[in-house]
Amino acid sequence: MSYLEMDIETLHEQLVAGKISSSDLVESSLDAIEAHDSDLNAFVTVNDQKALAAAVALDKQGIDPDNKLAGIPIAYKDNIVTKGVRTTAGSHMLDNFEPVYDATVVEKLENSGMINLGKTNMDEFAMGSSTETSYFKPTRNPWDLDRVPGGSSGGSAAAVAAGEVIAALGSDTGGSIRQPAAYNGIFGIKPTYGRVSRWGLIAFGSSFDQIGVMTRRVKDSAYILSAISGHDEKDSTSSKQAAPDFTQFISQDIKGLRIAVPDEFFGEGIDEEVKTQVEKGLQQLEQLGAVIDHVQLPYTKYCVPAYYVLASSEASSNLQRFDGIRYGFRAEDVKNLDDVYVKSRSEGFGPEVKRRIMLGTFALSAGYYDAYFNKAAQVRTLIKQDFEKVLADHDLIIGPTSPDTAFKLGENISDPLKLYFKDVLTISANMAGVPAASVPAGFDSHGLPVGMQMIAKRFDEGSIFKAASAFEAATEYYKEQPTFKGGAH
Numbered sequence: 459m460s461y462l463e464m465d466i467e468t469l470h471e472q473l474v475a476g477k478i479s480s481s482d483l484v485e486s487s488l489d490a491i492e493a494h495d496s497d498l499n500a501f502v503t504v505n506d507q508k509a510l511a512a513a514v515a516l517d518k519q520g521i522d523p524d525n526k527l528a529g530i531p532i533a534y535k536d537n538i539v540t541k542g543v544r545t546t547a548g549s550h551m552l553d554n555f556e557p558v559y560d561a562t563v564v565e566k567l568e569n570s571g572m573i574n575l576g577k578t579n580m581d582e583f584a585m586g587s588s589t590e591t592s593y594f595k596p597t598r599n600p601w602d603l604d605r606v607p608g609g610s611s612g613g614s615a616a617a618v619a620a621g622e623v624i625a626a627l628g629s630d631t632g633g634s635i636r637q638p639a640a641y642n643g644i645f646g647i648k649p650t651y652g653r654v655s656r657w658g659l660i661a662f663g664s665s666f667d668q669i670g671v672m673t674r675r676v677k678d679s680a681y682i683l684s685a686i687s688g689h690d691e692k693d694s695t696s697s698k699q700a701a702p703d704f705t706q707f708i709s710q711d712i713k714g715l716r717i718a719v720p721d722e723f724f725g726e727g728i729d730e731e732v733k734t735q736v737e738k739g740l741q742q743l744e745q746l747g748a749v750i751d752h753v754q755l756p757y758t759k760y761c762v763p764a765y766y767v768l769a770s771s772e773a774s775s776n777l778q779r780f781d782g783i784r785y786g787f788r789a790e791d792v793k794n795l796d797d798v799y800v801k802s803r804s805e806g807f808g809p810e811v812k813r814r815i816m817l818g819t820f821a822l823s824a825g826y827y828d829a830y831f832n833k834a835a836q837v838r839t840l841i842k843q844d845f846e847k848v849l850a851d852h853d854l855i856i857g858p859t860s861p862d863t864a865f866k867l868g869e870n871i872s873d874p875l876k877l878y879f880k881d882v883l884t885i886s887a888n889m890a891g892v893p894a895a896s897v898p899a900g901f902d903s904h905g906l907p908v909g910m911q912m913i914a915k916r917f918d919e920g921s922i923f924k925a926a927s928a929f930e931a932a933t934e935y936y937k938e939q940p941t942f943k944g945g946a947h
Contacts, residue, residue, distance in 0.1 A: 480529030528571030551806035561658020578613030603945025608638030633884025640909020652697035655690030713747030723857025774818030859909030
């Protein structure tokens with residue numbers, strides 16, 4: 459049985475009919491991990507024993523016919539805390555950390571009967587665009603093992619694309635769900651900021667971070683996002699706005715849907731083949747009845763610098779708690795308290811995390827706060843207003859998800875600025891707090907997946923699901939399966 463040919467609805471029907479059991483699904487996942495993960499390195503921790511035990515217990519109890527998610531295995535990005543299951547955030551700092559509680563999203567999915575299959579690899583503390591900054595070695599892309607899966611949720615994306623699991627959660631601070639979804643040819647959605655509780659997500663940029671879903675099929679994400687959305691008293695930034703059942707938007711007609719295409723998303727630095735595929739995608743949406751306008755988002759050109767000032771400032775503040783005292787890595791051979799702090803942080807954090815802590819601490823320091831942090835916060839407001847203006851007259855903003863397709867491992871890692879610009883098209887949605895998703899939109903001449911980004915107004919994930927499911931039904935790119943080529947390592 460292959461997850462590459464199944465969706466949650468089919469699996470649910472088979473579970474209810476007794477044709478398969480939850481234990482079969484967990485074993486199928488474990489077999490796929492055994493077959494592929496030595497090449498991919500998508501998982502940091504496989505929760506095999508506990509997952510099998512949970513599946514056996516669920517099989518005994520019987521699958522609830524009204525609950526589509528019961529008995530289905532799911533993987534979690536390794537910055538989402540899981541009680542009693544190691545959670546590392548991809549860092550040496552937390553390489554032996556076992557949380558004592560579950561994140562709200564984990565609790566909600568466990569209550570709906572989903573089974574925690576394990577924790578997926580990621581850029582250290584979610585800082586990166588390639589999953590190469592992980593302490594646990596990089597993850598590889600199942601379409602071409604010599605290439606990156608994107609980041610920072612690269613492990614989740616690769617695990618779903620390779621059929622190791624049907625769904626995985628990721629987190630998105632500046633594109634960390636959408637960019638790897640694009641590079642791996644799957645669907646990935648970052649909901650509106652506040653739609654999903656961040657309680658139990660190891661923080662990087664608290665005003666940007668949002669947990670979201672990665673699946674091959676659009677409807678599968680709709681089921682899972684419906685289950686994890688909603689207000690959480692433990693997270694003061696979570697919205698009180700009630701979440702609809704997102705599956706109701708699947709297969710709706712998109713006739714008359716108004717789409718804005720920003721000129722800035724097709725400008726300099728965007729690969730020609732990516733442009734071509736996304737333009738084809740837009741023509742397809744037009745054929746389905748959508749109406750397309752070309753618009754301007756003038757402030758998006760300031761997105762990357764403003765984002766790296768703000769997100770690094772928040773990271774510098776959030777990462778102060780890793781001090782070698784309470785939990786996490788503590789350096790040996792220390793002579794005094796200063797030594798504990800300095801050595802633990804020097805040895806526990808990797809170079810990219812240190813770079814961002816330094817950048818953020820500088821931006822927040824006296825004398826520079828107004829020049830950098832304040833200015834970036836003002837730019838953020840202008841970007842938000844740009845989006846509000848365009849989305850007042852349109853249902854969706856659409857363009858490429860990433861300027862290119864998956865690049866080779868090691869190609870950009872020594873050039874941080876080049877890597878930062880990989881997020882140039884995704885950051886703006888986090889700056890504005892609006893929902894956005896990446897939908898598979900075909901392949902380039904190397905056979906690598908191209909992603910098309912759909913952005914909607916706040917709390918209007920429904921428009922994304924409507925357009926994405928219509929596009930998916932018309933193109934059926936999800937039927938293409940990864941090739942596992944390359945990778946002589």
